[in-house]
Amino acid sequence: MEVKKIFLPESEMPRQWYNIMADMPTPMEPPLHPGTGQPVGPDDLAPIFPMNLIEQEVSTERWIDIPEGVLEKYVIWRPTPLYRAYELEKYLKTPAKIYFKNEGVSPPGSHKPNTAIAQAYYNKVAGTKRITTETGAGQWGSALAMCCAMFGLECKVFMVKISFNHKPYRKLMMQTWGANCVASPSNETEAGRKILAEDPDCPGSLGMAISEAVEAAVTGENSKYSLGSVLNHVMIHQTINGLETQKQMAIAGDYPDVVIGCAGGGSNFAGNCLPFVCDKIHGKEIDIIGVEPSSCPTMTEGPFAYDFGDTVQMTPLLPMHTLGHNFVPAPIHAGGLRYHGMAPIISQLILDNLIRPIAVHQMETFEAGVTFAKTEGFISAPETNHATAIVIREALKAKEEGKEKVILFNWSGHGLVDMAAYQAYFEGQLADYPLPAEDIKRALADIEPLPKPKQFRAGNI
Numbered sequence: 001m002e003v004k005k006i007f008l009p010e011s012e013m014p015r016q017w018y019n020i021m022a023d024m025p026t027p028m029e030p031p032l033h034p035g036t037g038q039p040v041g042p043d044d045l046a047p048i049f050p051m052n053l054i055e056q057e058v059s060t061e062r063w064i065d066i067p068e069g070v071l072e073k074y075v076i077w078r079p080t081p082l083y084r085a086y087e088l089e090k091y092l093k094t095p096a097k098i099y100f101k102n103e104g105v106s107p108p109g110s111h112k113p114n115t116a117i118a119q120a121y122y123n124k125v126a127g128t129k130r131i132t133t134e135t136g137a138g139q140w141g142s143a144l145a146m147c148c149a150m151f152g153l154e155c156k157v158f159m160v161k162i163s164f165n166h167k168p169y170r171k172l173m174m175q176t177w178g179a180n181c182v183a184s185p186s187n188e189t190e191a192g193r194k195i196l197a198e199d200p201d202c203p204g205s206l207g208m209a210i211s212e213a214v215e216a217a218v219t220g221e222n223s224k225y226s227l228g229s230v231l232n233h234v235m236i237h238q239t240i241n242g243l244e245t246q247k248q249m250a251i252a253g254d255y256p257d258v259v260i261g262c263a264g265g266g267s268n269f270a271g272n273c274l275p276f277v278c279d280k281i282h283g284k285e286i287d288i289i290g291v292e293p294s295s296c297p298t299m300t301e302g303p304f305a306y307d308f309g310d311t312v313q314m315t316p317l318l319p320m321h322t323l324g325h326n327f328v329p330a331p332i333h334a335g336g337l338r339y340h341g342m343a344p345i346i347s348q349l350i351l352d353n354l355i356r357p358i359a360v361h362q363m364e365t366f367e368a369g370v371t372f373a374k375t376e377g378f379i380s381a382p383e384t385n386h387a388t389a390i391v392i393r394e395a396l397k398a399k400e401e402g403k404e405k406v407i408l409f410n411w412s413g414h415g416l417v418d419m420a421a422y423q424a425y426f427e428g429q430l431a432d433y434p435l436p437a438e439d440i441k442r443a444l445a446d447i448e449p450l451p452k453p454k455q456f457r458a459g460n461i
């Protein structure tokens, strides 16, 4: 019998995170203050984040030690197994070898606790008592809820209303871990009330929920805000995934020709691919593909510009691919991919041609998810299905070309709390949402007055 799963013993779990900022060919431009338009300093961020995380955000150290207190929690679910997808390969009749890193084995079911546990730890050390956050699909909110419980912190989650309604069990998971979760936009913040006054039926967006969570942090006592994606320190924490994967691929005796991940704010993709991007910078030939929904085509159609991370313009301006902070994506079921921006690190690596973005429509992603479930057994989160769809395309391309390619992808989470999305798919209620060019133009008009980065690109409009 051939080896299906490649495990790493706990003793082999990486003891340091990797920081690609030490190796990027083009250094990133700084975040700007939302009021003055000047580069933000650590003190500007201090009302929102603890100083130990701010230091990581701007660090250019290649390796960052993982604190013992974080390692002790990581071993609850890490190292995660790397699988060879033999059954999917057979079904597709492809000569390609397909590997997937199973991040769905964490208690909340995704990669999100890799950074949630680190952020809860650093906040605890800094004396924070309460953490506020936003969540889309609920994976991030539940991950942070669990990690706050582990460090005795209060947790307040603003969950995008459409996902709140699609996924009632995520709210209950957060409650089980002791967090308080409300639908966003809510009546609990100025930002939420303002949005609801204009549109009482607003389905919400990650940008809006971020505005609420940031406001709740800066107005709350001993409170800080935590973001589950986009920022540099989040990408750093997630690299434990790719570092493990490199060791596991070496055990398997293979090296990937193609690395694939879905990208909402960029964190699971970054976590798995950044150690391979480092190899690529140093001469390896790898095709590294980030996959996004065609209904929210941030990387493939959005300009590279300075933009706010949230709708109400409270966060610093980040240099990133963006569809504009007012962009409200179509109500697709991959709630974690409905974000207007992309991590500055991933955005810069796209500009430097180290990462290739692809957009895919919703129906193809569910078809891929069902194929994966029937062959490999696991039911994927709707976000993860985006990666699977492109894995299948690449495996079929390898068949056409008669090439024995090695394809690696990040299986970012299971979909066991997302079955309503599958139900809608089976009942024929899902559709593709091509994005009208007019919608992008309107959203982009909002960022027109903002400062432009040196490498400004107008996007595909």
Ligand SMILES: Cc1ncc(COP(=O)(O)O)c(C=O)c1O
Residues within 6 Å of the ligand: 110, 111, 136, 137, 138, 139, 140, 228, 229, 230, 262, 263, 264, 265, 266, 267, 268, 269, 335, 336, 337, 381, 383, 384, 412, 413, 414
């Ligand atoms: C399972 C899963 N995959 C992917 C994502 C996308 O986020 P990111 O791009 O930060 O990994 C999410 C976000 O909620 C998620 O829950």
